Amino acid sequence: MMTIQVKNVSRLCHAKPIVTVNGMYPGPTLYVQEGDRVLVNVTNHAKYNISIHWHGLRQLHNGWADGPAYITQCPIKTGNSYVYDFNVTEQRGTLWWHAHIFWLRATVHGAIVIMPKQGTPFPFPQPYQETNIILGEWWNNDIEELVKQGNKLGLPPNASNAHTINGKPGPLFPSYEKHTFAMEVEQGKTYLLRIINAAIDDELFFAIAGHNMTVVEIDAVYTKPFSTNAILIGPGQTTNVLVQATKAPNRYFMAARPFMDAPLPIDNKTATAILQYKGVPTTVLPTLPLLPAPNDTAFALSYNAKLRSLNTPQYPANVPQQVDRHLFYTIGLGKNPCPTCLNGTKVTASLNNISFMMPQIGLLQAYYFNITGVFRTDFPDKPPIPFNYTGAPLTANLVTNLGTRVSKIAFNSTVELVLQDTNLLIVESHPFHLHGYNFFVVGTGIGNFDPKKDLAKFNLVDPPERNTVGVPTGGWTAIRFRADNPGVWFMHCHLELHTSWGLKTAFVVEDGKGPDQTVLPPPKDLPPC
Structure with a gap:
């Protein structure tokens, strides 16, 4: 324990x-x-x-x-x-x-x-050592107090003061010289970096000066290895890479900075850490990697297109070939009246025009004990009114309904969910996380999803398997999964700002018929409300 x-x-x-x-x-x-x-x-x-x-x-x-x-x-x-x-x-x-x-x-x-x-080896060369690299953000003030102030005004809280690598921003930030993570390597050895994006609101590029990385795993699923000079990692995602210490002995910066290709202010703060070859004096000035430009959409799309499941007999990609339930969710931002807010309105976020309201009791408890009045199971499978999702004027503001509404899914059924970005108020990328499941990212594209032509392009052989996926700015992403895990499972944007605005929902996956296909009884120490 x-x-x-x-x-x-x-x-x-x-x-x-x-x-x-x-x-x-x-x-x-x-x-x-x-x-x-x-x-x-x-x-x-x-x-x-x-x-x-x-x-x-x-x-x-x-x-x-x-x-x-x-x-x-x-x-x-x-x-x-x-x-x-x-x-x-x-x-x-x-x-x-x-x-x-x-x-x-x-x-x-x-x-x-x-x-x-x-006794089970990695399906890639055994590394000499491994290191966790956690990418995060830092606020000099109490983040909860900043959020409360923002909510009162109907505004987002202040942006973070720094980005961090293993809790440290690195020497590029004033007065932070002593707060730098360093990793020592030996010439000729291979290292496994377990990279996690724990940032609250930023997709991040990550690179190491002078060194390529071989991607071997995403979200705890092995991938077909490929070499890259930088990675893109969304909030909630993990990426394992192999790094060979075969360059001239020196000190090299590892660096992370945000990716933002929406028409929003770019947070250009770069966190750094140091890859230190053994025996090199710490007085040697590290060199910086060449990161993609903060708005480099082409790199983001090409990088994600390289991600493929390993799909071997030992680690197969069991992609659902037939679909029982087709879901189409639009991602929208809107403004609702707020008399106490600075501009008389506050921003809300919605899926299919529904901004999710958090209940006062756990949804799983309400479902398990049949407590009525907590949630409704009528979340729509598609938006109530189809429109030109990525071509509507930015001033468009569809009516947003507030409610605790979820989708009920039959046990062991196969689900295809298309997440469609819209340009209501703003067009922006969204990393979505589904609890309780991995899923296969069978397709993605820019513009409006077109089932007539886009379905033919789906990868149903070796698509990447993830638990968190990015919906591209002004585009769509399609995922498939088998609903074989009964219970109540949250799905939400992993940008905390958007989640707090209501960009979330849940699936109620019904019990199956067998004893191992039902939700376990709750533990005795489950916290009360």
Whole structure:
């Protein structure tokens, strides 16, 4: 059993405390092996309620351990504890955990490393060593207070003060010279980097000066290896890369900065860390990598197009070939009246014109115990009024309905979901995360999805398998999955700002007929509301 304590600790150089786990930022790494049963005792000493999500773990029949507050559990109140009890089944690789209430995941997060079963090698060259690289953001002020101020005014909170690599922004930020992560390597050795994007609101480019990276895994699923000089990684995603230390012994910068190809202000803050060859003096000035331009759409699209499932007999890509349920969700931003807000309106976000309202009791509890009046199962399979999704005027503002409405899915049915961006108010990319499942990204494109021509281009052989996928700016993404995990499963944009505006929903996957096809009973220590 792992014990973690969530508490407020003082910041370095700043008076206001932050919320951390076991006093660490980022928090401790959870090391497990495929097939393990895991128990994590979480005790909350912070002033905020807390819940922890084990991002990417499927939690088979066991949504009680998934973690999103008011979806699968009520939060752990200050002074209370909850034991997350779950099994790691047929998964191996890099995932992560984070707070799943308010904006607390800004500082409450850490890596999950799942090693293969004993005696099972990686399907790529064995690295000499491995290192976790967690990309994040940093605020000098209490992020929750900034969010509250923004909500009162109907505005987004202030942007982060810095981006970080393993909690440190690097020497490019004034007064942060001592806060730099460094990784020592030996000439001729191969290293595995487990890269996690824990940022709140930014897709990020990542590169290492003078070194190519070989991508071998995404979201804890092995991929066909390919070499690249940079990667793109969205919030919630993980990417494993191999790096060969075969360059001239020197000090090289690792760097991360945001990707933003929407007509919005670009956050151009670059976080740096150092790849240090053994024996090179620390006085040597590192060289910077050539990162893609912040708005380099072409690189983003070409990089994602290279991602393919390994699809071998040992690690097959079981892509659903037939579809039982077709879903089409439009992503929209709108303005609703707000008399107390600065401009008399506040921004809302919606799927199929529905902005999701969080309930006051966990949806899984309401579903399991048949508590009525908590949610409705009439979320529409398609938008109520079709329109030119990416060609409508930016001033268009469709009526947005507020509600706790979810989709009911039959057990073991196959689902195809097309997520369509729109240019209502703004056109922007969106990283969507589905809890409880992996899915196959069978297609993506720019503009409006056209079933007549786009279906023919779907990759149904070796598409990338993920738990979090980006919907491109002004475009669409299609995913497929088999609904073989009963329970209530959250789906939301992993840009925290958009989630807080209502860009989220949930699936109620019905029980099957067999004893291993039903939701497990709730644990006795499940936090009360």
